[in-house]
Amino acid sequence: MGMNVGSGGGEGDMMVEMNTTPLIDLMLVLIVMLIMSLPPQTHAVKLDMPVTNNPPPDVPPPVVDIVVDFDGSIYWNSEVITNGDQLKSYLKQAAHAEPRPEIHLKPNKLASYDKVAKVLATAQRLGVKNIGILGNEALE
DSSP, rough: OOOOOOOSOOOOOOOOOOOOOHHHHHHHHHHHHHHSSSOOOOOOOOOOOOOOOOOSSSOOOOEEEEEEEESSSSSEETTEEOOOHHHHHHHHHHHOOSSSSSEEEOOOOTHHHHHHHHHHEEEEEEEHOOOEEEEEEGGG
């Protein structure tokens, strides 16, 4: 049994190549160790919020109901609003009253979006702060 060790040409060339497989394995182990040593990321934002101890008001604010009916008519506490100027005067009074009333906007489910949006835009333009929209479930 014989083994051919050289090329047989008799040239004395040495084959100089570095085996990179252990080097690659070592780099992969180091990368895995680096990934394992990283701290886990938290998705929470830590905020120091101020603590307020405001007492609740002695008298609850008055409540004003604005109803937008299916035919486009607007009611202010069961009183029919005939024109836009009347609504503006009521909203202006509510914006400057002390204590500021809570305004509950109650649109009918068949009411036009345009009418409801106009009431909200008018209230915002006149400086009304405490306004909320009640859904149809509150009307039943």
